[in-house]
Amino acid sequence: MSVGDDEKQCEQRHLDLLYARLDELRREAAANLGAVRLSDPGGNQQARSERDAFATLYEDQLARLNSVEEQLCFGRIDDLSHASYIGRIGMSDDNSEQLLIDWRAPAAEPFYQATARTPLGLVRRRHLVTKARELIGIEDDVLDLSALDDTARAELSGEGALIAALDSARTGRMDDIVATIQAEQDTIIRGPLAGVLVVQGGPGTGKTAVALHRAAFLLYKYRERIAGSGVLLIGPTTAFLKYIGQVLPSLGETGAVLSTPGQLFPGVDTDVHDGDELAALKGDALMARALRKAAADRQRLPERDQVLAVDSRTVTLTVADVRSARDRARRTGKPHNEARTTFVKTLLRKLTDRIIAQIGETFDEGDRAELLTDVRSARDVRVALNLAWMPLTPEKLLGDLYALPHLLESAASWLTPGQRELFRRADPHAWTVEDVPLLDEAAELLGDDPSARQREDAVRREQDAKELAFAESVIDMTGQHGYVSADTLSGRFADTGPARTTAERAAADRTWAYGHVVVDEAQELSPMMWRTVLRRVPSKSMTLVGDIAQTSAAAGATSWHDALRPLLGDRWNVEELTINYRTPRQIMDAATAMIRSVRPDVSVPSSVREGRWPPIFTKVGDPIAELPGLIDDELALLDGGRLAVIGPGGVIDAAADALTSAGRTDIGRGPAGLDADVALLRADQAKGLEFDGVVVLEPGLIDKGVHGISDVYVAMTRPTRRLVIVYSEALPDALAQRNARS
Numbered sequence: 001m002s003v004g005d006d007e008k009q010c011e012q013r014h015l016d017l018l019y020a021r022l023d024e025l026r027r028e029a030a031a032n033l034g035a036v037r038l039s040d041p042g043g044n045q046q047a048r049s050e051r052d053a054f055a056t057l058y059e060d061q062l063a064r065l066n067s068v069e070e071q072l073c074f075g076r077i078d079d080l081s082h083a084s085y086i087g088r089i090g091m092s093d094d095n096s097e098q099l100l101i102d103w104r105a106p107a108a109e110p111f112y113q114a115t116a117r118t119p120l121g122l123v124r125r126r127h128l129v130t131k132a133r134e135l136i137g138i139e140d141d142v143l144d145l146s147a148l149d150d151t152a153r154a155e156l157s158g159e160g161a162l163i164a165a166l167d168s169a170r171t172g173r174m175d176d177i178v179a180t181i182q183a184e185q186d187t188i189i190r191g192p193l194a195g196v197l198v199v200q201g202g203p204g205t206g207k208t209a210v211a212l213h214r215a216a217f218l219l220y221k222y223r224e225r226i227a228g229s230g231v232l233l234i235g236p237t238t239a240f241l242k243y244i245g246q247v248l249p250s251l252g253e254t255g256a257v258l259s260t261p262g263q264l265f266p267g268v269d270t271d272v273h274d275g276d277e278l279a280a281l282k283g284d285a286l287m288a289r290a291l292r293k294a295a296a297d298r299q300r301l302p303e304r305d306q307v308l309a310v311d312s313r314t315v316t317l318t319v320a321d322v323r324s325a326r327d328r329a330r331r332t333g334k335p336h337n338e339a340r341t342t343f344v345k346t347l348l349r350k351l352t353d354r355i356i357a358q359i360g361e362t363f364d365e366g367d368r369a370e371l372l373t374d375v376r377s378a379r380d381v382r383v384a385l386n387l388a389w390m391p392l393t394p395e396k397l398l399g400d401l402y403a404l405p406h407l408l409e410s411a412a413s414w415l416t417p418g419q420r421e422l423f424r425r426a427d428p429h430a431w432t433v434e435d436v437p438l439l440d441e442a443a444e445l446l447g448d449d450p451s452a453r454q455r456e457d458a459v460r461r462e463q464d465a466k467e468l469a470f471a472e473s474v475i476d477m478t479g480q481h482g483y484v485s486a487d488t489l490s491g492r493f494a495d496t497g498p499a500r501t502t503a504e505r506a507a508a509d510r511t512w513a514y515g516h517v518v519v520d521e522a523q524e525l526s527p528m529m530w531r532t533v534l535r536r537v538p539s540k541s542m543t544l545v546g547d548i549a550q551t552s553a554a555a556g557a558t559s560w561h562d563a564l565r566p567l568l569g570d571r572w573n574v575e576e577l578t579i580n581y582r583t584p585r586q587i588m589d590a591a592t593a594m595i596r597s598v599r600p601d602v603s604v605p606s607s608v609r610e611g612r613w614p615p616i617f618t619k620v621g622d623p624i625a626e627l628p629g630l631i632d633d634e635l636a637l638l639d640g641g642r643l644a645v646i647g648p649g650g651v652i653d654a655a656a657d658a659l660t661s662a663g664r665t666d667i668g669r670g671p672a673g674l675d676a677d678v679a680l681l682r683a684d685q686a687k688g689l690e691f692d693g694v695v696v697l698e699p700g701l702i703d704k705g706v707h708g709i710s711d712v713y714v715a716m717t718r719p720t721r722r723l724v725i726v727y728s729e730a731l732p733d734a735l736a737q738r739n740a741r742s
């Protein structure tokens with residue numbers, strides 16, 4: 001519906017008012033922050049904490065106000081009596097008159113939920129399209145959608161604004177969708193915090209967008225409950241995290257930790273995967289049992305009694321002594337390293353008593369403590385106790401299990417010799433994504449290593465001393481003597497330093513309990529990875545988004561029921577998203593036919609757009625040789641749009657060489673591809689991403705069974721505009737049939 005100039009001027013005036021208020025709020029927050037930073041609370045711990053809390057508050061406030069510059073206000077809803085404006089944040093004027101409603105507030109719900117069928121009291125919904133601070137378009141929503149006969153569109157809200165958003169060229173980064181969230185998405189975003197919500201949806205249905213907006217909504221609605229513990233968002237690859245990285249900050253939220261499965265164990269950061277067979281074995285829940293046995297195997301009985309030297313005396317440690325101390329330690333039910341304390345204490349007491357018995361009546365009870373110390377520090381004693389019950393790190397337990405076949409055989413007797421052989425590694429420190437849940441499980445079984453904690457404490461003390469020294473040098477340099485103390489200043493550096501934010505502290509702490517966990521591409525998680533994820537959220541408050549039809553991990557889920565029931569019983573709900581906002585219908589039809597040929601039961605979404613081009617199948621003798629020319633043509637057609645070349649690893653290597661030799665410098669591999677005109681990706685790296693155009697290279701070589709077809713399905717559903725399939729020998733069967741028909 002077109003809108004007159006008067007109306008536009010009127011809306012622009014309101015926008016001006018909102019931006020003026022935003023500027024005012026920013027000035028206030030900056031002034032408050034400046035004042036707090038300069039204040040010296042003295043040495044009193046409580047005053048210091050209060051000052052720090054205020055500084056953090058103002059910093060967050062300022063960051064939030066700075067992040068909402070673009071599209072501050074994007075909507076307006078009118079009921080019979082008055083109009084309300086909807087935007088990224090809520091704002092009131094000095095008289096507490098509401099100027100702008102936060103998109104997450106209950107009052108904004110009708111903006112997203114109203115349809116012709118259920119107008120929710122609205123007479124009009126208006127979308128305001130802005131660039132910087134200027135209004136460039138107004139679209140009044142036809143709440144009377146009965147004019148549209150396409151059922152898939154019947155529930156679309158703000159159709160013009162939505163289509164405009166979908167048609168815009170991709171930038172290599174995901175944008176937020178606050179202005180055009182659809183009703184079925186909105187219901188999920190605003191779902192309650194508690195419980196496990198599974199969002200199943202085919203490609204392009206907005207699962208990632210919904211997951212991110214839901215995180216922002218929960219942080220807004222339940223800020224007091226979860227801001228301190230934070231939200232953990234798990235996405236499949238570092239490229240994907242880079243792709244979505246700006247969405248939450250653009251919504252003014254910084255309290256979320258983003259992680260790939262390969263980063264969930266602090267100290268390990270990997271995107272390397274094991275081969276399918278080994279990945280399936282490592283992902284199997286049986287590995288939890290193997291690790292329990294492996295840890296128990298490291299609590300060993302000596303073969304015979306041992307005579308140990310303690311200073312000038314000797315004392316016997318019997319096998320029975322060790323057995324009884326071991327049984328006692330195990331009965332504590334504590335993890336290996338913590339139960340070891342009981343084991344060691346029991347034996348030290350036993351050996352001390354035995355020496356005292358040897359000395360006989362001449363022993364003076366007052367010397368008992370000193371004798372105990374001598375026993376504890378005797379080399380023979382330390383060696384014997386360590387051999388029987390060594391403190392272990394997760395890395396050591398797992399590394400030994402892989403390196404020493406007899407340990408693996410004892411721990412995982414169900415593995416065949418051939419399977420055990422797969423676990424051997426050339427580099428003992430090269431952890432894979434599949435090792436991460438095993439390290440986490442091991443950490444859980446082993447518990448805290450008190451000696452490791454002492455080492456960490458020493459590092460922390462050293463760090464504090466460094467901060468203080470640094471602060472003193474700053475005071476010397478700036479001449480602020482007498483104005484601010486080094487202690488205050490070091491506290492300030494520490495507090496504002498990146499390592500101290502909630503998100504950073506949470507990411508570094510394996511035992512951090514998050515307030516909510518969101519998992520994207522959740523279908524890829526193995527049973528062992530699920531155990532790790534659940535440990536991060538004791539409240540089991542989770543949003544899991546994914547698509548069973550896109551599973552490509554060897555130990556990934558084939559149904560939500562099979563994946564979740566062993567862990568959660570029936571305590572989870574599924575919601576389904578049904579409309580594909582990304583892939584044009586002509587392309588989606590080909591992708592659907594292919595996936596249905598191996599998974600007839602999967603539900604696939606209907607596309608919102610028809611698209612200009614059908615998928616293009618190109619058979620050539622040598623796809624790599626043809627690629628540079630093809631890329632030139634595609635980029636020209638896309639006219640500034642972004643292109644991805646997706647294929648099997650080896651083919652992508654060859655493609656990168658060919659394009660480089662042809663003089664192309666605008667190519668990037670993996671995460672770097674997001675910043676280049678042409679991204680070169682393996683199918684598993686393309687998960688969750690989207691591009692204007694996609695060239696799928698040699699899909700017949702990716703095609704290995706159901707998981708291979710899922711990879712091809714993922715690749716084919718990435719484009720928003722053009723899909724070209726280039727092959728030399730054969731296409732996957734289902735695609736070949738489709739190609740023959742078209």
Ligand SMILES: Nc1ncnc2c1ncn2[C@@H]1O[C@H](COP(=O)(O)OP(=O)(O)OP(=O)(O)O)[C@@H](O)[C@H]1O
Nearest residue numbers: 177180181182203204205206207208209581582688
């Ligand atoms: N309501 C909406 N308004 C505007 N754009 C939307 C909306 N919903 C989804 N989109 C866009 O559609 C595209 C696909 O969304 P998204 O990546 O979240 O889908 P997905 O379900 O996670 O896809 P996949 O499983 O294929 O990775 C994105 O560009 C997203 O911004």
